[in-house]
Amino acid sequence: MSTETYLVEGMTCGHCAGSVEREVRAVPGVASAIVDLAAKTVTVTTASVVEGESIAAAIAEAGYAFAGRA
Template sequence: MTTTTYLVEGMTCAHCVSSVTEEVSSVAGVTSVAVDLHVGGVSRVDVVSDAPVTSDDIRAAIAEAGYAVAQA
């Protein structure tokens, strides 16, 4: 199992959390997603996988939900 953290901008409510969780969970290899929502700031998304998952796949899933990974 591998846990990777992504920082996501623009999330403001439980619906945002649900959208990101649904999209990221649909990526092959992802076993769970946990979101720490920070309204008006940068939220933390922890992705647990049991198979190799590329950051591009996760970023694409987050974008599909309507949000962007924060620039480091």
């Protein structure tokens, strides 16, 4: 397992956080995704290799901006 933390721009509430978590968890290979709304991050634990581009695409699908690794 591997864990990475990514910066997310545009989240302002619990609904935002939930949307990001749901989209990122749907990426194949992702075991968990936990948003820290105050820090504007999502911490992703993967069970297999997952490219950062897949995480960025999931964040964009949720309607927010991927801002790189934390």
